[in-house]
Amino acid sequence: MLQDAEIWLDGFHGFTPKEYGVIEALLRRCARVSAALCMDRPYGAGERPDELDLFYQTADASARLCATAEAAGATLEPPVVLRPGVAPRFADCPMLAHLERAMDGRRRWDGGEAQLQPEHPRCGLSIREAASRRAEAEAAARDMLRRVRKDGMRWRDMSVFARNLEDYGELLSSVFEDYGIPYFLDGKASASQHxxxxxxxxxxxxxxxxxxxxxxxxxxxxxxxxxxxxxxxxxxxxxxxxxxxxxxxxxxxxxxxxxxxxxxxxxxxxxxxxxxxxxxxxxxxxxxxxxxxxxxxxxxxxxxxxxxxxxxxxxxxxxxxxxxxxxxxxxxxxxxxxxxxxxxxxxxxxxxxxxxxxxxxxxxxxxxxxxxxxxxxxxxxxxxxxxxxxRLGVVPPSLDRVLVGTPERTRTDRISVLYLLGVNEGIMPRAIKDDGLLTEEERVKLAEAGVAMAPGARRRLLDEEFLAYLALTAPSRHLWVSYALADEEGQSLIRSSLIGRIRSWFPGVPVRSESAEPQPGSSDEAQLSFAVRPGRALTHTVAMLRRHRQGDALSPGWRSAYRWLVEREPWRSRLSVLLSSLRFSNEERPLRPETSLLLYGDRLLASVSRMERFVACPFRHYAAHGLRLKERRMYRVDAPDIGQLFHAALRQTTEKLLMGDPSAGDAGLWHSEAAAAVERLLPKVQSQILLSSNRHRTMARKLSRIVSQTSAMLGEHAALSAFRPVGLEVDFGPQGIMPPLSLYLGDGRWMDVAGRIDRVDAAESQDGTLLRILDYKSSAVKLRLDEVAHGLSLQMLTYLDVVVTHAPHWLGRPAKPAGVLYLHVHNPLLHTANGLDETGAEEAIRKEYRMEGLVLADGEAVQLMDESLESSAKSSVVPVEYKKDGSFSARSQVADGAQWETLRKAVRRNISKIGKRIVDGDVDIAPYRLGKRSPCTVCEFRPVCQFDGQLEGNRHHALRRPANKDEVWEWLGEDEGEGGDES
The missing domain is CATH 1.10.486 (PCRA; domain 4)
Known part of the structure; x- marks a missing residue:
């Protein structure tokens, strides 16, 4: 079959050992085998080209082909050397003909400076400098569209080469699809992401x-x-x-x-x-x-x-x-x-x-x-x-496409224009790493011994010059060479030394800068060159309008582009959407009444913590309770889980030891009961997470010690107090043991405040029953009256209002407020310079467990809370301290009966205002700022609201601290307004 066949080998620059074996077999069987190679002169069998020769790769292949022919017994015909004065493909482009000759010498262009300008019809070379790789790719895409429209070129007449196609492949695909340019990416696709x-x-x-x-x-x-x-x-x-x-x-x-x-x-x-x-x-x-x-x-x-x-x-x-x-x-x-x-x-x-x-x-x-x-x-x-x-091989679905490839892999045939991108130092020519197993010296010795090997680092580095030759001489009409000044991460890039060599061959050739978007100071024609397609015109028109709003001049061309877009669908609709970004301010409009009614109903049911969340930021409340967004639940121990464990264990311990009024001072009993309660609750915490590993079991033991120590101090407090729990985990609301706190919001709308009170204590005084609220906190908390006035801390005072209001029905007798107290659940570490004896340590621990909050400024009420308190001492149970004359010191956190009534009214007034704002649809992105505090630092909805103080419309709701206690009481006594807001 092959005896009378003639075989032609073209487009190769070298062959592998297997390919030489195939060629030898063809030489033995075929009538004639011809090979076309790119080199400056013929090389016969046994000849060795100089390793610095530009055509070393093809010259070596020529010598090996001759040796293979001799080994196969084939007759070698005299080589045919095609060496015209000007290569036929460069007949119409003197600049590219000069470049081809200059690659192997140091010739300078002498054809006049006029042809060096890109605007000249016979200019064959353009050098472009781009701010980024995307700007570089987009500039090439715009030039392609211009050549197709004005010069009548076909897509198949143009190609794009990049030495580092891994950096440019996806980028070029994205840009060409955006610009509507059909293309084919030459290479085998990786399947790793399939x-x-x-x-x-x-x-x-x-x-x-x-x-x-x-x-x-x-x-x-x-x-x-x-x-x-x-x-x-x-x-x-x-x-x-x-x-x-x-x-x-x-x-x-x-x-x-x-x-x-x-x-x-x-x-x-x-x-x-x-x-x-x-x-x-x-x-x-x-x-x-x-x-x-x-x-x-x-x-x-x-x-x-x-x-x-x-x-x-x-x-x-x-x-x-x-x-x-x-x-x-x-x-x-x-x-x-x-x-x-x-x-x-x-x-x-x-x-x-x-x-x-x-x-x-x-x-x-x-x-x-x-x-x-x-x-x-x-x-x-x-x-x-x-x-x-x-690697998945692909073939172009049609012929009329821009070919995208690399100089070493892609073979072009009769292309008119080549865009050579990424001509940066270390990329073209590529910096070759010597990461092989053999050193160059070992490679030389093996080559001398006749062992055929793949090219080493030195040879591949020298072959970079030949790859540059192939790329620079591929087009017949125009060569576009470009480089970027920065990569995708903003790291600076340096132009290749090849750029300097090209400029030495063509002195005076200009280097044009390419930007990513139109520059207001440039000509109208230069700016409109970016509007090559309706999609690009839309993008750049909006960008130029934005710059015009910032003070830059708007050229007539963009006004024309704007009118063109407005007169045509679907571009009119798209333009309207994008133009809205020019007026964008990160603000939320109030909900429509029907939307608010749909979300919240005509009778709003809310907890106090929900209202505090609204005051912290209305949008945060809307995200949680209107949109009902919540974070994905994860298998980990979070602060809410620890808080739930503390509350549940202390409730069970208190219920067993105090509700039946046993001996409250037995610290050992408190320790054991608390430990048992924690042990019962551990399996219920986050799907038994505290029992899942040694690390978590260690955490569980630590939490158990915290609860045990706190429980012991609760027992000690109980031994010093006449107050006893009358309710634990007391629910009030539609399904609670007490009705909700109902407030009229106007316009026929009501709000029911519901919740669960951790612990309610009662004591009998000469004036009747006194009630106080006790809450367990895993962190140190104080009741700040300015935060009450601002609406940030309403929970405890609302709970006290509820139990006092409903005491006649709940307890069967009226009651008065005695205080609200926070107990810090922790196991304190004592720090001392000189050490402490046992008595001193016990006293220091008692101070660490002193409750914070606000109590009734009444000597009898305070005595009922701490029966050990003397008339000129500081309580270790409640935040009260007497002066020598028996009056309360300025550091005491107390309020008299009139002030408690002021607080009750202020809290109800605040709750009513908050409820009205909720049902009125207030969803403003307005987090508060009080000093250095802001809810944004712990807000789970920050990615949703995208609050940014630099954006128009995004401002914190500034709250201020009072100058003194008298000022905060003035705020609390105000019937209207929020006296603590800053303008």
Missing amino acids: PLVEFVRSALECVIGGWRYEAFFRCAKTDLLHPQGNTVARASVDALENYVLAAGIDGWRWHDDRSWYSLSARDLEEEEDEEDGAARGGPSMQAIRAARDALLAPLRTLESRFKRSKTQADLSRALYLLLEETAAPDRLELWSRHDELAGEPLRARMHRQLWDGAIGLLDQLVELMGDEPADPALFAGMLDAGLESI
């Missing part, structure tokens, strides 16, 4: 790596982990992931049904309900388990087969069965047909190629090491490396 590759990787990582959460859901989200006939919806996968993150499912817990139970609410003392998720509007446990079982089944089968595998071939067979049983080939075929219908033939072909490549890789593994003993880790590693190396 769902099939991720499916195989993550499935193996899951069953071999211990069922890690991350690997499982990477596998599930490929949409390939579905047993035949049992597709799991993505919404079910998302719900399962939310549950797994909240319940801490990982490793062996995937297979332990005892770990899969309904997530409890934050209240540790509520009974768990198996279907509690469905009751709260989320998926039920039945639905979660169903999604889990469906997704786990194929992986469990794979794991079982891996365990039974004896050889590596068995492992390959097990993986192939997984792909078959999950209908992976059918899914890929479905995706391929879908992409074909969507006009994406390259993507459609990729799915089919990848399946063939994956199956071929399994076959190779079986052939290579099929009989080796089964080693799942080794198998997974080799398969991962093989998948990473898969």
Whole structure:
């Protein structure tokens, strides 16, 4: 068949050892074999070109071809040297003809300066400097469009080369799609991000790596982990992931049904309900388990087969069965047909190629090491490396496209214009790293011994000059050379030395700067060159209008572009949307009445903490209670979990030891009861997280010591006080033991204030029953009256108002306010320079547990709270201190009866104002600032509101501190306005 054939080899610059073997076989069989090579003179067998020769690569290939022909017994014909004065393809472009000759010498352009200007019709060279790689790519795209429109060129007449296509490939794809330029990216596409590759990787990582959460859901989200006939919806996968993150499912817990139970609410003392998720509007446990079982089944089968595998071939067979049983080939075929219908033939072909490549890789593994003993880790590693190396060949879907490639790979044929991008130092020519196993000296010795090797670092560095020659001489009409001054991260880049050499061959050639957007000071024509397509015109018109608002002049061309966009749909609608950004201020308009009614109803039910959240920032309240946004629940111990544990343990301990009024001073009993309460509650904290590891068990012991120590101090306080609990976790509201605090908001609207009071204490005085509120805090808290006036601290005073108001019905007798107190739940560390004896240490601990807050300025009431307090001493129980004359000191946190009434009215007034603002639809992004404090530092909705003090309309609601106590009481006594606001 080949005996009478004539073979031509063209477009090659060198050959591999296998290719030389093929050529030798052709020489033995064919009638004639001809090779065309790019070099300055012929080289025969045995000739060695100088290693610094520009054409070393092709000259070496010529010499080896001659030697191969002699070895095959072929007759060598005299070489035909094509050396015209000017290469035919440069006949119409003297500048490129000069550049080709200058590459191997130091010739200077003598054709006149006029042709060096890009505007000249015969200019064959442009050098462009761009601020960034994107600006560089967009400048090239604009020039392409100009040549197609004005010069009538075809897309196939132009090509783009980049030495570092890894930096420019995706960027050029994005820019060309944006500019509507058809293109073909020459190269084999990596398959590493394809769902099939991720499916195989993550499935193996899951069953071999211990069922890690991350690997499982990477596998599930490929949409390939579905047993035949049992597709799991993505919404079910998302719900399962939310549950797994909240319940801490990982490793062996995937297979332990005892770990899969309904997530409890934050209240540790509520009974768990198996279907509690469905009751709260989320998926039920039945639905979660169903999604889990469906997704786990194929992986469990794979794991079982891996365990039974004896050889590596068995492992390959097990993986192939997984792909078959999950209908992976059918899914890929479905995706391929879908992409074909969507006009994406390259993507459609990729799915089919990848399946063939994956199956071929399994076959190779079986052939290579099929009989080796089964080693799942080794198998997974080799398969991962093989998948990473898969490259998918692509062909252009049509001929009339811009070819994008690299000088060393891409072969161009008769292109008129070449855009050579990224001509920066270290990139072109490329800085070659010597990272091989052999040194250059060892390579030389092996080459002298006749061992054929791939080119080393030195040879590849010298070949960079030949690659530059190929790139610079590829076009026949115009060469565009450009470089960027910065990369994507803003790091500076340096232009290549090749730019300096080109300028030495063409003295006076200008270097034009390319910006990413039009510059107001440039000509109208230069600015409008950016408006090459309607989409680009839209973007740049809006950008120029924004700069015009900032004081820059607006050229007539942009006014014309604006009119063109306004007169045509859909550009008019898009322009309207973008123009709204010019007037953007990060502000929220009030909700419409019907929207507010839909969200909150005609009778607003709210807690006090909700109203405090509104005062902190109305939008934060709206996000939490209007939009009902919430953070994804995670398997970790957060401050709310610790607070719930403290409250529940102290409630149980107090209920057992104080409600029945046993001996309150037995510290040992308090310690033991508190420890027992914590032990009962630990399994209910965040799905048993405090029992899940040694680290968490250590944390649990620390928390238990804190509760025990605090409980002991509660017992000591009880021994010194006549106040006793009359209610623990007291609910008030529609379903509570007391009715809600109902306030009329006007316009027929009401607000019911509901809540749960941690602890209510009562004592009998000569004037009747006294009530106080006690709250447990995991951090030190004080009641600041200015924060009460601003509406930031209303909870405790509202609770006291509720119990005093409803005392006749709840307790059967009227009552008066005695105070509100915070107890810091902690285990203090004592710091002292000289040490403390036991008595001193006990006294120091008592001081650390002194409650903060506000109490009634009445000697009898204070004595009932601390019976050990003398008339000229400082209480270790409540924030009271007597002066020598028996009066309260200025440091005492007390208020007389009239002031308590002022507080009650101020709190109700504040609550009414807040409620009215809520139902009126106030959702303003206005976080407060009080001194250095702002809720933004701990707000979970910051990514939603995007509050930024630099944006128009974003300003903190500034609150000020009072000058003294008298001023804050003036604020509290005001009937209207918020006296503490700053203008």
